Amino acid sequence: MPRLLRGILAALSSLGVLVAGAPADATVRAVASTPDLKSLTELVGGGLVEVDALARGNQNVHDVEVRPSLMVKLRRADLLVVNGLELDGWAEAVVQGANNPRLLVGGVGRVDASRGVPVLEVPAGRVDRSMGDVHPQGNPHYTLDPQTAAIVTANIVEGLTRVAPADREAFETRRREFLGRLGAAQARWTKTLEAFRGARVVVNHNSWIYFLSRFGLEQAGTVEDRPGIPPSPGHLARLIQQMRQERIKVLILEPWGDRKLAERVANEAAARVVVLAHTVGAVKGVESYLDLFDYNVNALAEALK
Template sequence: MPIIARALLSAALLVLGLGAGPAPAAGKIRVVATTTDLKALTEAVGGKLVDVDALARGNQNPHDLEVRPSLMVKVRRADLLIVNGLELDQWAEVVVQGANNPNVIPGARGRVEASSGVPLLEVPQTRVDRSMGDVHPVGNPHYTADPGTVGVVTANILAGLARVAPEQRGIFERNREEFLARLDRALAGWSAEMAPFKGARIVVDHNMWPYFLARFGLVQAGSIEERPGIPPTPAHLTRLIASMKADKVRLILTVPWGDQKLAARIAQETGARVVVAASAVGAVKGAEGYLETIDYNVKSIAQAMK
């Protein structure tokens, strides 16, 4: 039996009562987000009125989440589903199919497309095919790495919460305003901390940082992946190391689920430092909230660049 078919069958049994799980506190809105970033931002807007689960863990590769029946059960019980979109979490549609919850299908009142209205980067201008690797045909999906997108994202979340609990809109609006005020103060500090490194060239192991780099004026000088999602060839690594030496690249930015041994070997050959960045909330110790995650990345990069 195919994996997805087995998952759907198992989910059906769980939904019938073999794995209902604990209920949230009385009166709370049940929210499921596909990523931990969206979970944290939903908690910031919803406050005490929401009970939020994330389908992906912060230290996972969000592109390749294994669809399990337990995820379908969470979505089956949800009042609201918040998706990252832009093909980062395509697996969510399999989860929704197995959950059999009409309130969270695309276009339903309980569905939030968090990327709606976000100015996108790396939107392909030509036809995309699989030979190019895991190129996203509608733009790079890692927009929450840039705190500058949070105003739009939290507005989308607020609208979704208000659809399912319109009587609480005022509370959601106040929560969002307070959070954005905190974010603005933090962003001023982060920008000042990163200002000395504006224009610095760095190498990444996975193409998830264009929004973050653009926000703080850093330049991606290369990638360990020759093409998105495809392991590098020896020839590519030889070229990358040569270019890093020529350009005096001082930093390799990696994700927790990347090949740390390979990054360390490249760093040893080039003299660069490796920073294992928080690719999402909860990806590393010290990145337990959204503001803490951005702060962790800024401080880690600034320290490595000194």
């Protein structure tokens, strides 16, 4: 590559213009368990970090099949960023199969992105399998609150700095710049949803409590009776009746959820289904962590009108 072109590319990349694309001078090979964490790692890592993800955006991230191709991704990785709180417990089996001790719990290349995040819905009593897929450490869908990104990216930068100490300042600068952009965007999202403050919605799976709480909306019920288990007819009948009585207009569904069932519940309750992106890549055009909220905020505001 001609020197001048290299110089221009380097300058653009340090300005954060060239966010996408495979960085030629990457010093760290990172893998994130989910697409949200991949995007956040890219945003703070810039051209210094090459990032891959284990789960795809169109997958239900609770439930990813452990395949040899995923283990291959981890074999040469310097850093693994996991969601934690048992959302991505399957990632542990991938690590076990990858034979890369750096990525084991407590290893130099291991980042638990949930460390320090204020966790919602931590169960008070005992949790057992009869309750469905209840997460004993609390609701794991914290990346859907943009405010948690400050903590999550601090954890990521700490991990990146452990494996590439010379680049600490670059990571910290990029993180500050990203949080600045995120803060401005969050003010915009808050404004868009302001008119619907206090609105009650029903969700398919209990993925949205962080998102709804951040923007002043309320979760009135869930289609899933117990997480991860098909709902009983009695539960659905009660839910439909409640939606009619409370005039609930919107049912939030993830692209991986049961569309037919959601449509049936919404129809009987005179409500509508809105499909939101549960993670980056879940819906066409949602390619970054900022896109995720742009899309979800606008789609939800449109549905609540």
